Structure formats: structure tokens, C-alpha cells
Amino acid sequence: MSCLLLCWTLLGHAGAASFGIETRLLGRPLTAQQQATVREAADRVGALITSPYAPVRVEIAANDCDQGLPKVQGTLKKLLVFVVVKRLGDDVYATGMPCDLRDGSYLPVYGVIDLNADGLSELAREDLLDTMIHELLHVLGVGTLWEAEYRVSISGDTDERSFVRRVGGALYYTGPHALAAYRTLGGQKPGVPLDPDAGHWSGRAVCAEILSGAAGDFTGRVNPVSVLTLGALEDLGYRVNRAGASSFKLPQGSCAAQIKKDASVNPPGAPMRVPQGGFATCAAARAAGASLPIRRGQPGYRVGLDGDGDGLACETGR
Numbered sequence: 386m387s388c389l390l391l392c393w394t395l396l397g398h399a400g401a402a403s404f405g406i407e408t409r410l411l412g413r414p415l416t417a418q419q420q421a422t423v424r425e426a427a428d429r430v431g432a433l434i435t436s437p438y439a440p441v442r443v444e445i446a447a448n449d450c451d452q453g454l455p456k457v458q459g460t461l462k463k464l465l466v467f468v469v470v471k472r473l474g475d476d477v478y479a480t481g482m483p484c485d486l487r488d489g490s491y492l493p494v495y496g497v498i499d500l501n502a503d504g505l506s507e508l509a510r511e512d513l514l515d516t517m518i519h520e521l522l523h524v525l526g527v528g529t530l531w532e533a534e535y536r537v538s539i540s541g542d543t544d545e546r547s548f549v550r551r552v553g554g555a556l557y558y559t560g561p562h563a564l565a566a567y568r569t570l571g572g573q574k575p576g577v578p579l580d581p582d583a584g585h586w587s588g589r590a591v592c593a594e595i596l597s598g599a600a601g602d603f604t605g606r607v608n609p610v611s612v613l614t615l616g617a618l619e620d621l622g623y624r625v626n627r628a629g630a631s632s633f634k635l636p637q638g639s640c641a642a643q644i645k646k647d648a649s650v651n652p653p654g655a656p657m658r659v660p661q662g663g664f665a666t667c668a669a670a671r672a673a674g675a676s677l678p679i680r681r682g683q684p685g686y687r688v689g690l691d692g693d694g695d696g697l698a699c700e701t702g703r
């Protein structure tokens with residue numbers, strides 16, 4: 386083989402840009418450090434994906450996907466993610482979703498993340514980074530494009546594929562790549578156990594992973610992006626950098642046991658400070674290191690954080 390061709394091929398690979406994500410901030414201003422954290426999250430998530438974002442011409446009207454979004458015209462060369470900093474409900478921390486899916490691949494053209502302005506200033510860098518990575522994964526479709534009803538392309542085409550299966554009363558993720566990863570971790574359930582919202586790994590059965598639901602959410606660190614989440618990206622149609630997965634083990638027994646074994650988590654330190662009358666917001670509760678949800682009677686519980694009045698505050702954290 387001529388060097389010309391070989392070298393070109395090698396260069397082609399070496400030069401292959403990772404998936405580009407461009408965040409655009411709207412709403413309340415973030416500090417320089419918070420802005421840097423948002424960019425770091427976008428870079429980290431982009432580096433997990435090795436397939437390119439295919440440039441696409443768009444003409445998006447203002448408020449098309451979410452109230453307050455500007456109009457966008459031109460060619461997008463990166464996944465555009467609006468990050469809107471505003472007051473959300475008391476027990477909502479942040480939300481992320483894709484907007485407009487491509488025809489054929491059903492991959493998102495752009496997306497939006499709403500970040501709760503309340504409590505943001507008390508949030509540790511690690512927690513903002515963890516939240517932003519989590520929400521960016523939602524924008525990419527992880528947890529948001531798992532069911533056929535959401536898989537509708539910009540032209541209105543529908544996709545039959547669904548990655549969620551109900552067995553008995555429980556929900557499982559059954560996309561092939563993440564399911565294979567779950568098996569390699571020793572998981573034996575019919576699929577990767579999901580929270581009842583069908584958009585997060587089960588907080589109780591998977592525990593602390595970047596895409597685990599509220600009960601598996603642990604503060605003070607960036608939760609691991611495991612082979613489960615990389616598998617979920619592959620199931621959606623992205624090529625991924627498997628070497629980018631963080632080491633991860635399914636819990637043997639309780640979540641607490643899993644966390645204890647992981648030395649990087651919540652180093653024992655200062656006792657939690659609980660404001661009188663309970664935490665102002667769930668973000669503040671997380672920032673203080675409270676384990677969520679907070680039960681009625683536990684320090685920090687406040688009726689205002691318990692939207693459905695079931696005695697559990699901050700149970701739908703993100």
C-alpha cells in the first residue's frame with residue numbers, strides 16, 4: 386500500500402473530530418466558573434462519541450421547542466444545546482431534552498437544558514458538572530428517546546423501535562448494546578432495571594451512575610459514565626469511545642454498600658448543615674450532601690419540597 390493512502394487514512398482517523406457540542410447560555414447569567422463547568426461537561430460528553438455530528442441546515446422559529454428560545458437560521462455544525470438558567474419548580478433541579486430529530490437516524494438536531502437558577506450558587510462544581518453531563522445525555526436521547534412515541538422525526542416519520550419493556554410491574558431497558566454491557570457487569574434481570582419514569586437507570590438497582598434516577602444520585606462527585614450509558618448511546622446510533630467509560634460495578638446488596646466501596650465518593654467530612662425550616666430547594670439539599678429523597682421527619686424535609694405530598698421530598702430530582 387502506498388504511504389500516501391496509508392498516511393492519509395491514519396491522518397483521517399487521528400484527525401477525526403469528536404462529536405461537537407455547542408452550548409448557548411440564556412436566562413440568568415452564570416459565573417465565569419459555572420460557564421467553564423458547562424463547557425467542560427459539553428467537552429466530556431462530546432469526547433464519548435466518535436461519530437461526527439452531520440452538519441444540517443436549519444430554520445428554526447423562536448420558541449419552537451421551548452418558550453424563550455431564539456430563532457436559529459443557518460447550518461449547524463455542532464449539536465446546539467441551549468442552556469436556559471431560570472427558576473424551575475422547587476423539586477426540579479434541571480431538565481434536558483432533544484428538539485427536532487433527523488429523518489432516518491432519529492438523532493437530535495438540537496436540544497435544550499433548563500437549569501434551576503435557585504440554589505445554583507450553592508452548588509459545588511462537581512455537582513454542576515454531574516448535572517450538566519446527565520442533562521446533555523438526555524439531550525442526546527439517552528432516557529428521552531427510548532420509547533417509540535418519542536421517536537418522531539422532523540418530517541413526521543415514526544420509528545417502531547422501543548428500548549423499554551415492562552415485565553410484571555417493573556420497567557427494563559432492552560436496547561442491545563446497553564443490555565450486553567449489563568450482562569458483562571453480571572446483571573441478570575430481563576433488562577437494565579429502570580426507574581418508573583422509564584428514562585433513568587434504577588436508582589435502587591443500578592445506584593450511582595450518571596444516568597441513575599434520584600435515589601441513585603450521590604452528590605459531591607461526578608457519577609461514573611459507565612458502559613451502560615455508553616451502550617445506550619450506541620443503541621441510539623452513535624459510535625462511542627468505549628475506552629471513555631468509567632469503571633463501574635453493579636451494587637451487591639444496597640446502594641450504600643456500592644458507594645462505600647468506591648473510595649472516590651462522599652469522603653466523610655463535615656456534618657451536614659440543615660437550615661431551620663428545611664432546605665430552600667432540592668439543589669440546596671444536594672449541595673449540602675443530604676441523601677435524597679428526604680423523608681418526612683428527617684432533617685431538612687419541607688412540605689414545599691414534597692410536591693405530591695407522599696412524605697418524600699426531592700424524589701424527582703432531575
Ligand SMILES: [Zn+2]
Pocket residue numbers: 519523528585703
Ligand atoms: Zn434525568
